[in-house]
Structure formats: structure tokens, C-alpha cells
Amino acid sequence: MISLPLSDIASVLSGTLHLSGDDSPQTRVAGTVDTDSRNIGPGDVFVAKPGDATDGHLFVPAAAEAGAALAIVERTVDAPITQIVVADAVTALADLAREVVARVRRGGDLRVVGITGSNGKTTTKNLLARILEDEGPTVAPRASFNNSVGAPLTMLRVADETRFLVSEFGADGSGQIARLAGLVTPDVGVVLMVGMAHAGGFGGVEATLRAKTELVEAVRPGGVAVLNADDARVATMAPVAQARGVRVRWFGRGPAAEVRAEDVEVDASGTSCVVVAGDERVPMRLRVLGEHHVMNALAAITAATELGVSIADAVARLETVELAERWRMQPLGSDSVRIINDAYNASPDSMAAALRTLAQITGPDQRKVAVLGAMSELGEYAGEEHDRVGLQAVRLRIERIVVVGAEARRLYLAAVGEGSWDGEAVFFTDADAAYDYLIGELRPGDRVLVKSSNSAGLRHLGDRLGEFFS
Structure with missing residues (x-):
């Protein structure tokens, strides 16, 4: 997290500051923010989130012993650590993430990409992060940090020098993507597909479509929506984007895609194809198993080109990826x-x-x-x-x-x-x-x-x- 005075953090969270030791309202905090006390080290911020299985407040003393500089709590805890008492720890986490990203944006050159879809989010996030990390400091979620806790924790890893934030947005109900994407108003929003994943929570595939459209609605005017041209449901998001002044770029395998794959061949060591965009034809050999990952790669390439990366450079970097994520192909x-x-x-x-x-x-x-x-x-x-x-x-x-x-x-x-x-x-x-x-x-x-x-x-x-x- 960027360096912030305790008084500023308390103000952003609408919380009450309870000082400990030599701390004052002007004491600055710049450590990692986490909800797991086992990950806390000196100078970090521990968020005591109540959970289904246990209560984070029980671990505030452990966080203090590990050297945490601040605990964000819903009630004061008897522990030698400065605490900010808030009404809701998860809401406070989101509010802090929104503020940190906004401050970095105002003071630097941060570009934000949001990714959603019924399948392929984590793979696409990893592929895009691999492309962007050669352009400058890049923050992307660990594993599948894409919910109301994981997404803000990722956002809070942004530093003053960060150039790219790649956020993954998952949901199992309406309004969740809108809330998460609204924290950062992405410059680029990527929608991979609308399918049956989590259909039980959403109430059907049409409800899933409405929920995924929330990302397009959150892209800042003048930004870009990167949409799957092969998915008829995703294609319905184009008018939504254009009505908000958001430009649309298409990826896919069909002729309607601006960035597409041709001559796809699959074997036991990966997938080969030719990436086509206008007059450019760039051969690509993916070592990640599965023909379906071609679409994830195309989405990542399309988003990267909107951030100034050439297709040839994007492909070259993707070809170095051997595994998208543990337990995924x-x-x-x-x-x-x-x-x-x-x-x-x-x-x-x-x-x-x-x-x-x-x-x-x-x-x-x-x-x-x-x-x-x-x-x-x-x-x-x-x-x-x-x-x-x-x-x-x-x-x-x-x-x-x-x-x-x-x-x-x-x-x-x-x-x-x-x-x-x-x-x-x-x-x-x-x-x-x-x-x-x-x-x-x-x-x-x-x-x-x-x-x-x-x-x-x-x-x-x-x-x-x-x-x-x-």
C-alpha cells in the first residue's frame, strides 16, 4: 500500500482512530494489507474480518506480535496496536482500495484493466500480466483473488510506481461486479464469455449476462471494452459500451473479430495458431494446454495492444508461459x-x-x-x-x-x-x-x-x- 497518515486512513474509512504506543495521527503506514494474520509482517495492516468459520478479531494480538502497524477492526481489541474502528471491515477494505488507486492515478501513469467472464478469468489475467510486466511494474491478483475481499486486497498492492493494475472480477449474484469494478473504473474492460458457471447463484444465464455487463458499464468514458466476437451474449454489450462513450474492440476466432486466430492446431505440448489483426499475421505457439486458451490469449493480446504493446511483443511474451495457474490444465x-x-x-x-x-x-x-x-x-x-x-x-x-x-x-x-x-x-x-x-x-x-x-x-x-x- 502507498504511504498514508493514520488520520487520512481513518477519514477515508469513516472510522474512529485509537492510537497505541508512540503513534500519532500523522504517523504514516505503508505496509501490505491482509485479512490473514499469518501473512502479516512488520509495518503491515491487518483487517479483522468476521468470517463464517472464525472471527478475525481473535487474531489481532497475533498480528500485533508479528509487527503490524495498524489493525482495522469492527470493535476494539485488547492488543498493543493502533486500531481504526469501522462499521464494516469488508466495506472499509473496499473504501481503502478505492482511495489508494485514485491517489496513484492522480500522481502517476496507472492504467487499470478489469477482466470478467464465466470462464477463463484467471488464465487471461495471468497471460495479460505476463505481457504487461515487461512494460512496467504490474500488479495482478494472486490465484483467484476476484471477490469482495480478494479484489480490494489486490488493488491495495498498488504502489506509486505501478503502471498497470489487472483486476479479476468474479461474482455469484447481481451487483457484485458493479461494486468491485466501481472501485477502480477500468480503462479497459475485458469480457470473455457468458456461460453457465454460477448460473444457480445468478438465477440463469440471462441474469449472468446482466451481471457481466456491469463491467462494461463501469469502464470509464473514453476507455475500451474488449469483447468476445464469438459469443452472441457478449456481443450484446457493445451498444451498452458505445452509449457510454466506450470504444469496442473484438477478439475471437470468427471473421468478425479484429484480433483473431487462424490455423489452430493442438497437440500434447500446446497449441499453435496465427494471430491476425488487419495486415499483421504473427505465428504463436502456446505451451499452455488446451485449445480454449487461444481465446484467453487473444483477449490478453487485444487488451495489451490498447495499452501500447505490439502484437509481436505480446505473442513473444505469451510463448514463455508454461502454466497458466496451478490446477488449471x-x-x-x-x-x-x-x-x-x-x-x-x-x-x-x-x-x-x-x-x-x-x-x-x-x-x-x-x-x-x-x-x-x-x-x-x-x-x-x-x-x-x-x-x-x-x-x-x-x-x-x-x-x-x-x-x-x-x-x-x-x-x-x-x-x-x-x-x-x-x-x-x-x-x-x-x-x-x-x-x-x-x-x-x-x-x-x-x-x-x-x-x-x-x-x-x-x-x-x-x-x-x-x-x-x-
Whole structure:
């Protein structure tokens, strides 16, 4: 965080300042801001956020012992540390983030990019950050810091010298993206796709569309909306942008895209294509597994060109990326038995993309194995969407379909109903039982996809299989 006097912080947060030790209202604080006391070090700021499992106020003494300079609390705590008492710690976190970004913008050359979409946010964020970091100091979220706590924590890492802030905005209900994007009013807003992810929370795909449109509505007039030309729902955001004086740039694989990919070819080591923009044709070789990541790369390239990066430079930097993020199409194991651990998140769209990738990278003498768990947050659509995945797995001729967890049982039943009834599809209630089966079942030449939502916990099963077969 930039250096601020305690009095300024208290004013921004509409809080009451309780001084400790030698501190005065003019004492300046410039440390890292965090809600986890385990991450706190000397000079940092601890935000005591009440939670479902525990209360951050219990850890204020630990933060003080670790050397924190300030605690933002909802009630005073008996600990030797200066405290600012606020009405709501999460709201205070957002207010502080808004102020810090605004001050850096006024005093420097900070440009802000916001990214949303039903799938691909974290990968696109990482790809864009890789492009921009060679241009100047860049701040981007760790992992998937994209909610009401994670997004402001990322914003608060901005310093006076920061040139680029890449913010990822997730949501499971209306108004959330508007609140988060409203903290920074992005110069560039990127919308990747509108699909079924979190449809249960939103109340359907049309409600998801309205929520994702909130990012376009938050882009500052004179800014740019980078939109997916291949997604009909995303395309409806163009008039919204133009009505606000926001220019539209299109990416995609179809002819309507201003930045598009042609001659796409996929194999076990990555994806090749040609990036086309006007008269430019730049070959690109992505080492990140999955044809669907071409769209994420195109989005990142398009956004980067709006920030002054040439397509050739953007492509060259993307070609250095080996892994988008842990547990996202992460190759593990060995050349003999390759494990692809993609079990951090799952939606109907990302499940379909991962299964297609498995089919594309498996040779004719190799065996396709899909280890699949539940897709969460689909609400009333959960049953039919798990059915679709089971049907697709069979139709892609996946030789072994291993379904794990009671919430994914309909996926297994759909696969059996489609014809995988002779041992091709198996069901296990827990990951340990699936692991025991797989270490005895897998053989040289197998290509194994592990895919589920985070809540299903299969990412750890993927790690175990990767270690066993390494």
C-alpha cells in the first residue's frame, strides 16, 4: 500500500482512530494489507474480518506480535496496536482500495484493466500480466483473488510506481461486479464469455449476462471494452459500451473479430495458431494446454495492444508461459502416464473444453481417461448439465470415465445410459477409493484428465496421481 497518515486512513474509512504506543495521527503506514494474520509482517495492516468459520478479531494480538502497524477492526481489541474502528471491515477494505488507486492515478501513469467472464478469468489475467510486466511494474491478483475481499486486497498492492493494475472480477449474484469494478473504473474492460458457471447463484444465464455487463458499464468514458466476437451474449454489450462513450474492440476466432486466430492446431505440448489483426499475421505457439486458451490469449493480446504493446511483443511474451495457474490444465506425471490436473474450477463450458482437449492430445495408440467430479453452483440446472457432460464424455470415446462424489453421480448414470455400461464408466463416493482404483488401472500411454469444481477436492487427487506416476 502507498504511504498514508493514520488520520487520512481513518477519514477515508469513516472510522474512529485509537492510537497505541508512540503513534500519532500523522504517523504514516505503508505496509501490505491482509485479512490473514499469518501473512502479516512488520509495518503491515491487518483487517479483522468476521468470517463464517472464525472471527478475525481473535487474531489481532497475533498480528500485533508479528509487527503490524495498524489493525482495522469492527470493535476494539485488547492488543498493543493502533486500531481504526469501522462499521464494516469488508466495506472499509473496499473504501481503502478505492482511495489508494485514485491517489496513484492522480500522481502517476496507472492504467487499470478489469477482466470478467464465466470462464477463463484467471488464465487471461495471468497471460495479460505476463505481457504487461515487461512494460512496467504490474500488479495482478494472486490465484483467484476476484471477490469482495480478494479484489480490494489486490488493488491495495498498488504502489506509486505501478503502471498497470489487472483486476479479476468474479461474482455469484447481481451487483457484485458493479461494486468491485466501481472501485477502480477500468480503462479497459475485458469480457470473455457468458456461460453457465454460477448460473444457480445468478438465477440463469440471462441474469449472468446482466451481471457481466456491469463491467462494461463501469469502464470509464473514453476507455475500451474488449469483447468476445464469438459469443452472441457478449456481443450484446457493445451498444451498452458505445452509449457510454466506450470504444469496442473484438477478439475471437470468427471473421468478425479484429484480433483473431487462424490455423489452430493442438497437440500434447500446446497449441499453435496465427494471430491476425488487419495486415499483421504473427505465428504463436502456446505451451499452455488446451485449445480454449487461444481465446484467453487473444483477449490478453487485444487488451495489451490498447495499452501500447505490439502484437509481436505480446505473442513473444505469451510463448514463455508454461502454466497458466496451478490446477488449471497442469501437466503432471510423466511421458508414460500423463496427468492433466484441471480441478480448481469447473462449469459446463470448461468441462466441455477440457474433455475436447483430452481427446485432441491423446494419440491413436493411447487411452483417454477422464476423472470427473461435480460442478458446483449450478442450482436447478445441475442435473441436466451433469447429464450433458456424461453424454459428451461417451461421444468423445473416452475409454475410462471415473466419476467421484455423490454430487456427480448423475454424470456417471448419464454415461452408463449412453453406452458406457461395460466397465468403461465407474463411480466412487470418495477420492481415496478412486485413487486406489486408478493406480491399479492406469497403464503406460494413458492420458488422464482430472476435472471438477474446487469444492469437490479432486485437485488433490490429481496431485497424488501426478506424484505416483512421475
